[in-house]
Amino acid sequence: MSQERGFRDPATQSMMLTALYIAQEQYGHLNAEAIERVAGRLDLPVSQVYSTASFYSLFHVQPKAKYHLQICEGLSCALCGGGDALIEYLEGKLGITAGESTPDDLFSLEVVQCLASCGTSPAMRVNDELYEDLNFDKVDRLLDQLAGRAGE
Numbered sequence: 001m002s003q004e005r006g007f008r009d010p011a012t013q014s015m016m017l018t019a020l021y022i023a024q025e026q027y028g029h030l031n032a033e034a035i036e037r038v039a040g041r042l043d044l045p046v047s048q049v050y051s052t053a054s055f056y057s058l059f060h061v062q063p064k065a066k067y068h069l070q071i072c073e074g075l076s077c078a079l080c081g082g083g084d085a086l087i088e089y090l091e092g093k094l095g096i097t098a099g100e101s102t103p104d105d106l107f108s109l110e111v112v113q114c115l116a117s118c119g120t121s122p123a124m125r126v127n128d129e130l131y132e133d134l135n136f137d138k139v140d141r142l143l144d145q146l147a148g149r150a151g152e
Contacts, residue, residue, distance in 0.1 A: 016042055020053050029060040057112040058128075065101040065108035067146050070125040073111050076118035086122050087111055089136055093143070106147065 019041060023034040030053045039049040053059045057070060069090065077083035087109075091097050094107050101108040117123035120132035124139070131142060 012042055012044065016044065016049060016052060017056075020049070020059055024059060029063050031061070035061075057110070057115075057125075065105045067106060067126055068108045068110065070110045070112045070115065071098075072113070072115040072117065072121060072123050074114045074118070074121075077121040077123060080121045083122055086124065086134060086136075086139065089139065093140075107143075 016038065019038045020030060020034075023038050024030050027034040035049050035053060036046055038044075039046040042049075050061070054061050060068070071077075071083060071087050071090065073083040073087065077086075087098060090109055094102055094109060096102055096107075096109055098109050098111045112125075115123045115125050115130060117130060117132050122134045123130060123132045124134055125131070126142070126146065131138070
């Protein structure tokens with residue numbers, strides 16, 4: 001009964017998002033153990049927690065590189081001419097395709113539907129930080145800056 005109640009309880013849903021974020025910080029990504037711990041703590045079915053974790057682009061159920069780049073290909077970014085062009089540019093610059101990581105595991109690239117930055121697209125999220133109004137020069141400077149911090 002408590003699982004059914006938690007399934008629909010907005011407070012439990014909100015706690016789940018926070019718990020998933022904390023678990024991801026601790027584990028690096030939401031592996032099976034992290035998802036099971038969250039489900040156990042909140043008395044929710046593992047399937048519900050996994051479904052939530054795999055739905056939101058902020059959460060990762062697979063390991064990612066040190067700098068995980070997410071590019072929006074949503075409508076606003078597409079209308080600004082940025083989403084697809086930015087994806088192609090990064091794939092060429094990094095030598096990988098979306099869904100892959102660079103051989104040194106410094107950068108991984110993912111295409112997402114929305115970064116909630118419609119008014120300032122094209123946009124890219126790097127780990128938890130959002131970068132907006134991007135162009136190729138800004139992307140080059142950002143990648144250089146991140147590569148320079150790689151030893152930190």
